[in-house]
Amino acid sequence: MINNKSFDLERVYTENREKFIGFALGYSVSKETAIDIYQDAVVALMEQIKKNKPIAVKSSVATYLFAIGKYMLFHYLKKEKRLTVEIEDLPEIEWDFMEAAQKEEQVGLLQLYYEKMGEHCKKILQLFYYEEKKLEEIVQLLGYENKDVVKSQKSRCIKQLKTLIAEHNG
Amino acid sequence: MDEESKISISIHLAERAAAKKQLQALEASIAAKKKRYIWQWATAASIVVAALFTTLQLLRGPDYDALFSAYYEPYPNTIAPVERTANSDTRLSQAFAYYDGGDYEKAIQAFQQLQQSDQWKDLQLYLGIAQMALNQNEEARKSFEAAIAAKGEMASIATWYLGLLYIKLEQPEKAKPLIQSTAATDNPFAGNAKKLGNELGFFP
Known part of the structure; x- marks a missing residue:
């Protein structure tokens, strides 16, 4: 399981960035918004790791990051009233935007x-x-x-x- | 919401904001790296393109078309000026009238009818120039060579034009001795021959 010490933020951020931004751009958001959402997803990932939540038991860091990013993207689209996907398609993620x-x-x-x-x-x-x-x-x-x-x-x-x-x- | 929850949420929001700030700095450094990389790539690409262009130019050699255009001009009519009198050789005058007017097809026909003329040795220069103007390059070569072989007054001039013909045909090895010879003798094109020879590296 990944922990706070073994987590290489720069590597994780860089390795998954292009893939997620490309995915988000497919929903007609601006690149700035895509980057902003991706950063929120990485923040969520960092938080889970700091809290020692067992994210890597079920999935890899990349999979989790993509899932939380997707969840956040859909949340954004829903707020903007631009969501075209069914709610059932939303990833099963527990995240409190507060x-x-x-x-x-x-x-x-x-x-x-x-x-x-x-x-x-x-x-x-x-x-x-x-x-x-x-x-x-x-x-x-x-x-x-x-x-x-x-x-x-x-x-x-x-x-x-x-x-x-x-x-x-x- | 109780106070404990408010404290917890506030700290969460503050820590998330701090983490986001860290990621924004990381994003800025990625963008800067990318920009630097693009510049480096563009610089490298332009160096490669410049090197390729230079190599191609070297491989292709000189631009013979441009050189020919820069140095070529029809030799002026010095044999039958237009103000000739009625006693003059009208066929010769007519041939030069065509030549001076740039009607080279008719000039060629007219010059060819003057083969028995006393001036035929020199007329072959003008015939060659008219043929060269019409891209009848093989005929032009023969006319210039005949003018040179005849050793008339126009022989050195014909040497220059034959040299130019070979430049036009992109055959520098054949042009070289002719240009060198023109540059070495006393004729109106000696200066131009030296200049052209220098551009093509014909002189040591």
């Missing part, structure tokens, strides 16, 4: 202040929320004494984030 949440003001603020946090806090929050690592794994990855230390450190980071937003809201 589109509704993006419209929420507080989510936008959390995103903004998360990006401005120190590297240390960002790393803990990234591992816990984004990569969905368990506290024991974070202990190993960041060299903490035990999971209680990680837990309290994570709480401090969340508090800091909330304080930044409270200050913003004045």
Whole structure:
């Protein structure tokens, strides 16, 4: 199974790029849109790998990438009301675009202040929320004494984030 | 949506945005590489085309047509100027009238009827020029050679025109001694013969 360490982003991106863009152009999207969707698909792939989701058990990286890209392309076409394929043809992919949440003001603020946090806090929050690592794994990855230390450190980071937003809201 | 979910989603969106930024930079570097590659390919291709063109030019040799056109002009009528009087040889005048007017077919016929004339030795030069103008190249060659062999006043001029005829026929090896000879003797075409000989590498 592919993991974060063995994943060569540049190679995967380059090797599958032409094939996917060629496929997307067949649906009369612009090249810019095709590239944008392809990049979203690669982001999804990277996310699955970081979360240690067993993508390579069922399929190869290329197959998964193509499937998620196709799913995202159809999602785009559906949004643009240009979808000409039957919904049953959509690949079976679980992917949350988080589109509704993006419209929420507080989510936008959390995103903004998360990006401005120190590297240390960002790393803990990234591992816990984004990569969905368990506290024991974070202990190993960041060299903490035990999971209680990680837990309290994570709480401090969340508090800091909330304080930044409270200050913003004045 | 509870607070924990909002935090999780925000971090997801931020991490996805950061990853996308990384991919956009990768895409830009691919585009730059491609552009560089296209330029390198285009440069290499133009070098190959230029080399091929030069090689072809070298293989094809000089453009003899262009050289002939640059150096050829009909030799002026110095034998029977048009202001001749009624006592003049009217057949000769008529032949040159055709020649001067560029009516080479009639000029050829008229010159050929003057074989018994005293000036026949020199008339063969004009006959050859008229034949060359009509692409009767073999006849022209014989006329020039006859004019040269007759050793008349026009022999050196006929040498030049025979040389030009061989240039026209793309036979430089036959033109070479004739051009060299014209350049070496005192005649109106000596300068042109030197220039043409230099262009064709006839002189060391």
